[in-house]
Amino acid sequence: MNDKHILILGESPAVAVAKDIVETVFDSTFVMRPEEALLFLAKNRPDLILLDLQPHKTDGISVLKQLKEDRKSADIPIVCMLDETDAAHEVLCIREGAHDCVRKPLVAEVMLQRLRHIVELDLLQKNLENEVERQTG
DSSP states (O other), X not given: OOSOEEEEEOOSHHHHHHHHHHTTTSEEEEESSHHHXXXXXXXXXXXXXXXXXXXXXXXXXXXXXXXXXXXXXXXXOEEEEEOTTOHHHHHHHHHXXXXXXXXXXXXXXXXXXXXXXXXXXXXXXXXXXXHHHHHHO
């Protein structure tokens, strides 16, 4: 494990699989409902949110929008879990602010590499922003 933390949000059976995969590399917190996620985010700052759009895709997109609009979570990278053939929702997720999507059935190594890259890039971007602020501010 490392010091990076992922919040996993969802209800489908794939979430349990995702949690097992994520926990091989990252610390994680699992919640089933968006309200639980918001309570967690009020006191904690994960490095990434893994959001399952199932069982209700429309509600999943609403949750994504809500997370991107909330000042406590707006800048936390979000990766959405989608059904294998769900290209329309993949485009919608990216448009609504998701950093990436992973498809079910989940492929452990692909998912872990994507999560690692997103967490690393986010950290590098924040470090760069801080350095620019330090040098110009």
